[in-house]
Amino acid sequence: MSHTSQTISPSLPAASPAPSRLLARKALKHRGFMVGFSILLFVGLTALFAPLIAPYDPYKQDLLARLAPPVFLGGDWKHLLGTDALGRDYLSRLIYGARVSLLIGFTAALISAVIGTTLGVLGGYFGGKVDAVVMFIVSVRLALPATLVALAVVALFGGSLTVVVSVLGMLLWDRFAVVLRSATMQVRQMDYIAAAEVLGASLPRILFKDVLPNVMNQLIVVVTLEMAHAIILEAALSFLGLGVQPPTPSWGLMISEGKEMLLFESWLITIPGIALFILVFSINMLGDGIRDVTAPEGRN
Amino acid sequence: MTHAATPVLSIRNLTIDLPKGGDRPHAVSNLSLDIHENEILCIVGESGSGKSITSFAAMGLLPKVLKPSAGEILFEGRDVLKLSEAEHAGLRGSRMGMIFQEPMSALNPCYTVGNQIEEVFEAHAQMSKTERRARTMELLKEVRLPDPERLYHAYPHQLSGGQRQRIVIAIALAMGPRLLIADEPTTALDVTTQAQILDMFKALKESRKAGILFVTHDFDVVAELADRVLVMQKGVVVEQGTAEQVLNSPSHPYTRMLIDAVPKRHGIKGNPDTSAPIALRVAGIEKTYSTARTMFKPARKVHAVKPTDFTVLEGQTLGIVGESGSGKTTLVRCLMGLVEPDEGSVWIGNSRLETTTAAGRREFRKHIQIVFQDPYGSLNPRRKIGDLLVEGPVNFGVPRKEAMEKARALLKIVRLEEDALDRYPAQFSGGQRQRISIARALMVEPKILIADEAVSALDVSVQKDVLKLLDDIRKAVGLTVIFITHDLRVAAEISDHILVMSKGEVVEYGTVDDVFGNPQHSYTRQLLAAMPGRGWEAPDMAALGPADAAR
Secondary structure (H helix, E strand, C coil): CCCHHHHHCCCCCCCCCCHHHHHHHHHHHCHHHHHHHHHHHHHHHHHHCHHHHCCCCCCCCCHHHCCCCCHHHCCCCCCCCCECCCCCEHHHHHHHHHHHHHHHHHHHHHHHHHHHHHHHHHHHHHCHHHHHHHHHHHHHHHHCCHHHHHHHHHHHHCCCHHHHHHHHHHHCCHHHHHHHHHHHHHHHCCHHHHHHHHCCCCHHHHHHHHHHHHHHHHHHHHHHHHHHHHHHHHHHHHHCCCCCCCCCCCHHHHHHHHHHHCCCCCHHHHHHHHHHHHHHHHHHHHHHHHHHHHCCCCCC | CCCCCCCCEEEEEEEEECCCCCCCCEEEEEEEEEECCCEEEEEECCCCCCHHHHHHHHHCCCCCCCEEEEEEEEECCEEHHHCCHHHHHHHECCCEEEECCCHHHHCCCCCCHHHHHHHHHHHHCCCCHHHHHHHHHHHHHHCCCCCHHHHHCCCHHHCCHHHHHHHHHHHHHCCCCCEEEEECCCCCCCHHHHHHHHHHHHHHHHHHCCEEEEEECCHHHHHHHCCEEEEEECCEEEEEEEHHHHHHCCCCHHHHHHHHHCCCCCCCCCCCCCCCCEEEEEEEEEEEEEECCCCCCCCEEEEEEEEEEEEEECCCEEEEECCCCCCHHHHHHHHCCCCCCCEEEEEECCEECCCCCHHHHHHHCCCEEEECCCCCCCCCCCCCHHHHHHHHHHHCCCCHHHHHHHHHHHHHHCCCCHHHHHCCHHHCCHHHHHHHHHHHHHCCCCCEEEEECCCCCCCHHHHHHHHHHHHHHHHHHCCEEEEEECCHHHHHHHCCEEEEEECCEEEEEEEHHHHHHCCCCHHHHHHHHHCCCCCCCCCCHHHCCCCCCCC
């Protein structure tokens, strides 16, 4: 038959773009992802350029201008969001506080990602005894109440930024371990792992080139969840006076310092509270968005 | 043929739109067909031809993104497309029955088989409990299930694939439907089970006087079953006629191409050269799996591969044939060192393969390579084709640049363009991916290539290309090929020798013509007898008149 020549050299389909381009296109269409991403980007840029944006030094006290109300409650434009009990500009403190929240959220999530991913991938890939050990460690961690342990450690070692970040990082890895373990178990079954093995790839090579890239989606989603979690925990610790210590501007600390004024100057609490809510909300939106965008069928 | 006055199902000029951005505007365009009582109409086509969409449309089960934009589907005088969801549900299961490809996912694992059949009676009829049970028993007998009493209380996971498919058929038959729609109902089954199910369809046609719409990609099944045939390509009906007409004197070039791609039933290579040196010798390979005793179950031992010996001569192709559970996959995994055999040894030429140490396994992987079955699962979706191809040589110490050059050359051999190197697997079709897998295996210049069901996931026309490619490469570089398959036709087409496995044991070994022409073992005979469409041999296309390209 003469048709063989035509079917045997099929040209590549012109209309299928690279997976990364497809992903970007899907992400741009996803409303939740875009909203979350934009807010996070905004907060991130604000934190990064805080010294340029902030109208005042966040530490500078001005006792003559104590408790000035924000503009929308009848204050003047000199202090957009008013001042706190020591006369420090609230907007500046809010802007600098974003640095603390993001730094803690990001670093703590990073530390726990490293710990949890290592454990989860190893357990999922090898199974058997390795997996039993990993699951035991996860169970031990789950038996510890995170907030209590964090409180105890901070109380013992003092509340510096480093201590808070490391404690949170070492307490929040359980979800990474559990999620990545099951994701790895699935990937482990795929023929491409067997193919890599057959092609003589070493174990680290298989883990880094074949397993890790294929569980990356799940990893990123958990990172966003835990980042939000860490930010909330830091705020809680600071509120209890055991997190970041004054005078460092932290949103949790600002809420804590405002609590005595709750009945008379409630905006002292609501402003950092709303900021915290928006940040955590946007991170969660972003996480959900990433999950949807990277889902194989594009489920919405 | 004598037709009843009105057809059971009549589709008129049906057009179903694809969502924007698809590869074509319509999933199905301008399709018309009639199914009469007591008739089996087969819709044949390759993947993406719109054959399943047509059957879903008739059942009112179209996914929401697909909208019928023109035409009508008349069932018992009513247009199915205009029915409300509730009216539709009333029809489904009572007046029309549907049988799906994968019986395990069509049954609910939480309920017993008896419950699931009785549910149909509960939904569509007023019956007493005893009556429902009696009817269920009758159905179980009608679909020829052994021991209906016991099966009534069984859960789907306790049954075999064939038994599950019978249950699905029983559910479809429960209310005595006038139309049965079966979407590739035997594709997931072994050939002997398939033969039994096909027999049942033939019997049902007579006993139930229903119209049957049977969707398939397999021309053998068509030859076995069909009264009339409808061939679809890219959503368009290209040919329609009686089975006899379409199978033996197809007029459309596409139909001809499809039928021509069906592997021939007899060996085409002639007698193999027996003087070639031995490339691979397997001596007494054996593997058992055992599960430890638990509180609820006694310890169990499964002999996956019983002691097996065979040899493959250099430059030849050995076909290993067997149904699921025959141990062929375990055998391959042993050969590849992915599973450690309990006993026995593998020899390549004069050197014994060391499978116990990692270093030893690494060494012999330069000599044996494999192409896997699933073209979608065997390529890492996150790496570019170029990276995938150089993986092997780079692992064995070849500089990356040199390996890239070789990858370029091999892509040419497997007939892909060079810019494929910078693309990702998702950008290729199944057939193209299988070529990439072949190229990847050949990158380390193995002496022996194992193809584990390497073409069974592909459409027939693509299958033919890949088979030809494999054979060309075998000839060109003197490769020895071990071809694992469940498809006897494919085995016959490509192999020099055939080895038949059953329950972990080699039951027959010989040249293609010996095994197919004069089978010795009862299992081989059973396997051959179960092949569908035995009475039909694809016609010689060159002998037919010129194709009618008018459509």
